[in-house]
Amino acid sequence: MxxxxxxxxxxxxxxxxxxxxxxxxxxxxxxxxxxxxxxxxxxxxxxxxxxxxxxxxxxxxxxxxxGIDVPVVLGSRSTYIPGALGGIDGRKLEAGDVLPxxxxxxxxxxxxxxxxxRPEFSTSQNVRILMGLYDHKLTERGRENLLSGEWTLTPVADRAGLRYSGPGVEWRDSPQPFGAGADPSNIVDAGYAVGSIQIPGGTQPIILHRDAVSGGGYAMIGTVISADMDLVARATPGTTTRFIEVTMEEALTARRAYAERLERLNELTGQ
Incomplete structure (x- = not known):
């Protein structure tokens, strides 16, 4: 498609x-x-x-x-533009392209x-998140700003990540480990889960999405639950967002409900 x-x-x-x-x-x-x-x-x-x-x-x-009959790359017919993989020469489509x-x-x-x-499209969203791994680096005020404040999606948003403006957060003043850099939002390089939330410098949260890098040196203070990743992807710049902390049990329940919706679609299509 x-x-x-x-x-x-x-x-x-x-x-x-x-x-x-x-x-x-x-x-x-x-x-x-x-x-x-x-x-x-x-x-x-x-x-x-x-x-x-x-x-x-x-x-x-x-x-x-x-379907669009392009070569299979790594088990998929999709296009990954940052890596120039798949589709037609790994690029976006251009006028005159012929798609078999x-x-x-x-x-x-x-x-x-x-x-x-069918999904809903709204100018305001509640996005459920699991806190961690590095939320302990936030002050109480910083944590409260994240979870109680209203955040607005900026135009800096694509398949790699989405940046939000809002009240900012506050980091604890504590010694940084060797190799982490001076800013308290920095860590020693670690792997990023899809949906990780990082706040470089403590100002604008960034949600890492499907085409994001897989690791780096910014603290991940939370992760969007898998059931809400599509919701995040549907947001347009200007969408107001509140981050809602949930438990692991609540996240798993939401994931099961999401899977059941997909199963109903699969039944309709005969998959």
Whole structure:
């Protein structure tokens, strides 16, 4: 499928196919005729599919029957642009690119994704986090600012990470270990989990997302639970966010609920 950020391409189809458009709400047209999102859409050979600007969120997705038939790299047909891996020469798409479709699946289709299984898009979010590993480096006031303050997503946001502005936090004044650097937000290099929250200098939290580096020298004061990572990815600059501390048990319960939603989708698609 194609991932489209903020605005979409113009797609010309040379054969009859079926598409579905999901994700952020966006006007979708086949030969200038509006069609519904989250539904099977028949596209005849010679038709052109176009899109407006998204109305909320950041990304929408275009899937075509048979999938986009590019080489498999590391078990995936996706594109990782920072590493120039996969897709078409490991880069974003350009005007004139030709995307071959694979053989159509014989699995029965379904008409649309039920409303209750579609994500919500909002200008305010509550993001659940597990505190640690380095939250002990925060003062009580710093911890309170993180969990009680309102944070706003800045325009510095992509698949690698999302930066937030807000009240800032306070770090404890304690000796730094050898090799950690002078700033209290620094640590001796360590591995980063996906969803780690770091606050370089104590000002703007950064949530590390799917394309982030896997390690470095900033303290991780918390981690977004896996069930809320999609929520974070849907946020647009200006989205107000509150970080809500949860327990490991609550995080695991949320993960199970998220997995059940995905299983319902898999049942619909015959996966």
């Amino acid at each position: 194609l991932e489209c950020t903020y605005m979409g391409p113009s797609l010309h189809f040379s054969r009859d196919t079926v598409i579905a458009v999901t994700g952020a709400p966006v006007a979708t047209m086949v030969n200038n005729e509006p069609v519904a999102m989250w539904s099977r859409v028949l596209v005849p050979a010679g038709a052109t599919v176009t899109f407006g600007l998204i109305e909320a969120g950041t990304r929408f997705y275009v899937a075509a029957k048979g 479709l694979g053989p159509a699946s014989t699995r029965p289709g379904f008409p649309e994704v039920p409303e209750e299984l």
